[in-house]
């Protein structure tokens with residue numbers, strides 16, 4: 001069979017055409033814009049009309065050397081000598097269609113779960129349409145939305161087969177990179193393409209819409225993310241890390257990045273003050289309506305679920321999505337995730353919707369996230385002495401998170417506690433700075449999230465976007481950002497704790513803010529206690 005390019009798969013829906021827009025004009029423009037394969041879907045059209053549409057669509061697609069797939073109707077596919085047929089679970093079975101269609105006809109099937117993938121393999125489908133990956137308005141959804149992590153599991157089942165995979169459902173330029181990066185199996189089995197409906201069909205200028213999507217897909221491919229998935233740089237040394245952190249400190253002070261924080265109402269003012277003391281600029285905002293505008297101007301986003309309420313959840317969903325679309329760092333603090341089913345479900349939903357650059361938690365939070373019973377929680381706190389082997393634990397959680405994302409924009413994981421462990425899945429930084437008084441006040445972990453977000457914003461702003469970086473989820477060294485944020489807080493805490501004016505946890509916090517504002521390169525170089533493993 002000739003090689004089929006599934007990368008930008010247009011599924012038609014004439015109901016979405018803007019008023020006055022001709023369907024054939026729209027199709028031709030999208031072909032010019034770079035659509036690589038077309039499926040015509042006509043659910044409520046009479047046979048004669050469908051045939052006419054299919055014939056003319058086939059003619060157009062042939063002119064652009066783009067394969068045409070017919071949805072559901074085998075008779076129409078035969079009549080117009082379509083390149084393929086796409087069936088749903090309640091349509092003609094793949095194995096029967098295979099017998100009826102000419103050899104070499106492409107047959108694809110919609111799959112929503114692993115059983116359906118299994119069946120597609122047994123039946124010998126050429127490709128599967130996995131969806132709905134996001135919630136969508138173009139089709140009545142009688143099946144659950146899968147989310148990118150679910151797509152990854154299905155791709156894993158396709159490992160070792162020659163079956164191609166296209167994700168479908170609510171894919172737009174806004175979530176395209178997240179879809180491509182996030183839909184990946186542990187073996188780096190990635191999508192062959194994405195199916196798009198409304199962003200192209202609903203456009204007045206489909207050529208532009210298709211070209212924008214096509215460019216994003218090409219930059220994703222160019223960035224080599226798929227091949228580099230497990231090759232995070234391992235040339236960190238204590239010296240390079242400290243030099244890097246000092247650089248970030250100066251950058252935070254010089255550029256004062258805006259840090260958008262959706263955090264809990266216990267620590268809002270503390271976090272905003274800590275952010276200012278570091279040299280960055282906070283905006284605490286939770287309302288869904290302003291998330292798109294804020295993502296345009298912030299340098300990083302912090303999402304902390306400490307006192308989660310449904311309206312803030314909506315804001316978090318939107319904020320992360322817009323931050324991903326603009327390739328800004330997202331720092332996630334799943335506070336107390338082990339404490340209730342509500343939190344667990346919310347965290348699952350958030351992680352499945354957007355890509356975090358850094359996930360930070362105490363031992364109990366990360367244990368809950370990783371499904372480990374080794375450390376228990378008491379509300380938002382961790383009980384006991386932590387993990388037997390925290391280095392392997394944090395590395396494994398980072399690896400596991402990376403299974404949900406291709407590439408150097410991998411997720412860095414911070415395990416906080418008396419000693420902090422930070423990993424990008426390969427390297428582990430062990431940081432021994434800090435003071436017991438940090439554990440005697442509420443929200444020290446939450447504030448460390450603000451510090452990390454500030455340093456990650458600096459890391460992003462220092463990175464020069466190269467052409468091949470256009471397809472990445474975020475640029476800049478998030479591993480250094482996370483280390484820098486933790487060092488800033490813990491070194492300042494050491495200095496605050498020994499001040500004459502500090503008598504205990506009450507006087508400690510104001511002194512901590514003072515020391516954060518006085519932090520210097522010299523202090524970091526003198527005091528950082530760090531190992532890189």
Ligand SMILES: Nc1ncnc2c1ncn2[C@@H]1O[C@H](COP(=O)(O)OP(=O)(O)OP(=O)(O)O)[C@@H](O)[C@H]1O
Pocket residue numbers: 335361362363380381382416417418419420433434435436437438439441442443444445446447448486490
């Ligand atoms: N006993 C300690 N000695 C030194 N440093 C500590 C100690 N406890 C905590 N820290 C520092 O404080 C930071 C926050 O740690 P912790 O793990 O207590 O956060 P947390 O449990 O998320 O806090 P919270 O829920 O109150 O925000 C850590 O990064 C660590 O460096």
Ligand SMILES: Cc1ncsc1CCO
Pocket residue numbers: 264266267306307335380442443444445446
């Ligand atoms: C005490 C507390 N409860 C919810 S969030 C929070 C702040 C520390 O995590």
